[in-house]
Amino acid sequence: MKVRRSDRLIDMTRYLLERPHRLVSLTFFSERYGSAKSSISEDLTILKRTLKSRGTGLLETVPGAAGGARFIPYIPEKEATQFVDGVIESLSEADRFLPGGYVYMSDLLGRPNVLRQVGRLIATQYLADQVDTVLTVATKGIPIAQSISDYLNVPFVIARHDSQITEGSTVSVNYVSGSSSRIEKMALSKRSLAPDSRVLIVDDFMKGGGTVGGMQSLVKEFDAKVAGVAVFAEGSFAGERRVPNYTSLLKIHATNDHVEVTPGNFAEQIYTPERLAQFVD
């Protein structure tokens, strides 16, 4: 049965958006809609133009009979900055300050609209780089890791402080928690990371970088490679960080009676001229 262009465009948008970073073939769409490949090619041209002009993402089209299209989500710098400014405004409400210079932010990291934007933002940094797996450590990094995994369309895995029977055999590392200088342990199921795979390390908060350093050691134990480090918020830290290169959305400066939240380093990390050239006309 032949399908009208308007119906095809709606269904193709939905289909491609649900499968970011995956090549969907012309043949697949042509059979799905009973339409000629030339019509599908025209549809993809329209899709590409609209997705780009609305700042939704890039539609990479691979030409030829064996070709197809791949949707690469991103978030334009202006929208990213507005989003981070909005988060800062929420976090600056006085009733969020907790004893000891902490800020209550668990509610934000449970809101689907916030998590979607965090995922899109970090996925923007890896729009052209290969990431095979997202790694985080329980508990609070999980929602961020899951959202990034959703936009990169790759699995995420969770290291734990307590290794559980349901994880099977695990690999564990010891690391020094940066802020408290305690020795801690984290374990990851042996089945989690493939050798030589590229791993994106993610957490909700980084101070001295001890926990992120622990995850870097884990990646090494699996003979895998660190593709990058991304955190929702970095805290102010006097000493030298164990993690030289990372992306943060927020910076939190806390004293005992005052907390200041400012934008992290995401703009200079993500919106480099080389990367911008890929998705701006």
Add this chain to the structure above:
Amino acid sequence: MKVRRSDRLIDMTRYLLERPHRLVSLTFFSERYGSAKSSISEDLTILKRTLKSRGTGLLETVPGAAGGARFIPYIPEKEATQFVDGVIESLSEADRFLPGGYVYMSDLLGRPNVLRQVGRLIATQYLADQVDTVLTVATKGIPIAQSISDYLNVPFVIARHDSQITEGSTVSVNYVSGSSSRIEKMALSKRSLAPDSRVLIVDDFMKGGGTVGGMQSLVKEFDAKVAGVAVFAEGSFAGERRVPNYTSLLKIHATNDHVEVTPGNFAEQIYTPERLAQFVD
């Protein structure tokens, strides 16, 4: 600037899909595209037809000048059954059996395509019922809770066994773990649940129902209401369950040397004649 119908349909699809269960007004779309409300109404009719015929979801249209459209995602029964059958096939691989009759399933619950389908499936049960918040307990229920929260477009909150300083004041309950008969404790930030709100309780695995019972007690402590209980897998249990009514995707029967995985009760829980009447012609 006026926008062509094809461009509008692509952008509207994307916009509505990212905001499930939320009413988007005709006025908003009309201003966004510089188009007459009558044209937008026609667009919505096309969208409604395509989303329904492809089994993507329901587009509820609210008539009149103050009206608009609301996208309600669902998954048709056939697609749900195929998805669960696929999960059962994966889980039945021999190398997943762990000592003590456990099954390794952490990898599945870290795959974005699996989590999306789990979220759509459970959201289908609540397509016409109000849910204000999704509640789970750390750690393994989190990815499922997040995906359901994404499709229902409501926040999720996480109870924890160890209460942390970053949660602020908490409410805690003691409960009896069904399988081990130990007394355990879980705590939830005081800011998490509003009085009288409707809470969907979610976990990855339920055996005796002790943990889910603990979450029910928490909901009561907040003067909120349980909207339902959903688990990824239920284990076989000899005694009487503390949770009379729940939805499960899988049933896992485990002995020391053999594990059998079969479909849970989702078909009879979700695909009732009343609910089917809402989304099938």
